[in-house]
Amino acid sequence: MMRAIRAEKARRAAEAERERIAKDAERIRARCQTLAGFVREAWHVLEPRAQYTHGWHIDAICQHLEAVTDGRINRLLINVPPGSSKSLLVSVMWQAWEWGPRGLSSMRYLTTSFNDGPVKRDTRKCRDLMLSDWYRSLWPEVELNRTGETSFSNTKTGTREGVPFGSLTSQRGDRLVIDDPHSTETAESAADRLATTRKFREGAQNRLNDQEKSAIVVIMQRLHEEDVSGVIAEVGMEYVHLMLPMEFEPDRACETEIGFKDPRTEDGELLDPQRFPREAVEKLKRDMGSYAYAGQYQQRPAPRSGGMFQRGDFEVVDAVPAGAKRVRAWDFAASKEKPGKQPDWTVGLRMAYFKGTLYVEDVDRGRWSPNEVNTKLKNHASQDGPNVTIRTPQDPGAAGKADAETKVKILAGYAVKVVPPTGDKATRATPASAQAEAGNVKLVRGLWNKEFLDEVCSFPNGQFDDQVDAFADALNELALGSSFTFDNF
CATH class of the missing domain: 3.30.420.240 (Nucleotidyltransferase; domain 5)
Incomplete structure (x- = not known):
């Protein structure tokens, strides 16, 4: 009896959602013309229990991803702290946005992370978003014809393949998304770190369908001076670099080629005080230690102050x-x-x-x-x-x-x-x-x-x-x- 009641409630809720979307479809589609607008509108589908909290850093990430979509840049490195919704934005929302609102349903993605846990998680989220009543009501032209655990495809030849970073072979894509290639547990190992950076330099570049038009997006927290971000800087690879530390450091203020500039002005000003207020940040510093905090949250894998x-x-x-x-x-x-x-x-x-x-x-x-x-x-x-x-x-x-x-x-x-x-x-x-x-x-x-x-x-x-x-x-x-x-x- 209770099961039947719950099922009926779910059916009515779904029907009400479809009616709401039908009445407001044009406004929703209009707002979804920008990636940041799509994130606001789609958030409730993926996070129904978590209220969306907007921050300027989300706009910054979305603006740079849009620059990739528009073909203005084809190499992008993003360093942001944990908890900044980076995986949801880059490995889930962006791809659903390009297939739907931007009409790029033939785009092929190759997504990767340090192991298959995040790969499966983000593949599932992206697939579930596209299969939701909300998404299908607004962009019915995006039809999935294969829905695997780590890959899926649509009827317009678009594909999304997910693989652990260590298995980055054979597949290719128009977009290579590298989301945290290093694990926090192994980044201090020189052997593991070198294997990852070698794979990035020798393998990642060959996974593109078109070397000039296809894009690589790397998004990660800093874990070591010799991590993938460090190699990109050391070798002088031509990546647009969006670097947003938790606490603002004026001498490292980020400016990028697309006209973005970190809007903060005061030393120590927080990135997202709503989600990470000062008290929480100070607790992170205390609990993690200066070295780990400097890398993961300040994007500087060594303390600015400290040591000798x-x-x-x-x-x-x-x-x-x-x-x-x-x-x-x-x-x-x-x-x-x-x-x-x-x-x-x-x-x-x-x-x-x-x-x-x-x-x-x-x-x-x-x-x-x-x-x-x-x-x-x-x-x-x-x-x-x-x-x-x-x-x-x-x-x-x-x-x-x-x-x-x-x-x-x-x-x-x-x-x-x-x-x-x-x-x-x-x-x-x-x-x-x-x-x-x-x-x-x-x-x-x-x-x-x-x-x-x-x-x-x-x-x-x-x-x-x-x-x-x-x-x-x-x-x-x-x-x-x-x-x-x-x-x-």
Whole structure:
């Protein structure tokens, strides 16, 4: 009896919904001409128990997806915090919108995530949305003729295939949607991370039907400096990058090629204070820890403040006072690449000391061949002049000694000191950390400032530490090679 009553209630509710849609169909279709409007209208179908809460970040994501639909861009990277409805927008709503309101029912999608759990979940949601009375009443021309657990198709040759990222082979699409290629459980594993980034570089690009017209959309939270987002930036892939941290950081304010600019202005201003009020954000910070929060919520997989150095400790100035004592310290890249890591950098950092203050004057950083390194050594020595001490490290073993002797010959006529490294990197950087915290280290304004601060302030959790090594060696050389000590800095 109760089952029959529930069935009758469901039937009447469905009938009432159909009548409502029929009466208001034109208005609904008009609002659904934009993806953001479609999201508002369709939300109740997928989330009947959760009231829709709009935010400007949803508009931002939708605007960039519309730019893909319109053919204005074909490579898009989106970094947003968990809980931003990213999967619902990109892996569910966008595809239903293109097939229905935009009339692109022949479009073929290949969607993927770190495992088959999210793949099945989003395939089911997208399929159920298209099979709903609401959607079919408004866009009856979209008829599904195959409805599998991880794939479905329509009568206009449109398809949606879902596969785990590790199985991204054989299928192709007009849209490749990569939604969280890394798992939070394995992103810290160099082997797993490298396998994922290799799959992205070597496999994802080949999954498109048309290299010029087809599109790749990557949407993810940051989990490590060497994750897929990091590789896109490191390699210089031409992706439009929408980056929205939970808390606004003015020096990282996002602007994109389609004219978008993060509307926030105050440091620390929240992305979505309705869904994530300040109290909730502070609890996340406390419970997750600064490293995890910085990556997943700030889209910066190393704390901006924390570790051994903090950005607020470094003042940027325009020049060094006359009469300063100077040293240029070098840190040379390893001759062989480390498994699971991108190549290290060679760094030449010049530092000056004057009346208790240290000035980082210049940083030259690059991935150079041995011959190019030797040329850099000679050129910088010539430009710096004979009064600037040159400090170079000596790697252990006969090869390290021979390489050091070669560099001394190249730098004949200049004041050169070859110093074998002692202790671990963090120990060698401790004096530099103490001087920075005391306010005794300043940076001379230059294009290198941002990269230097990004690396130093992520140490020791960051991907690279070459600038830190050169920074620490230069400071230690000025202290040990002079009449002053750290006590009278």
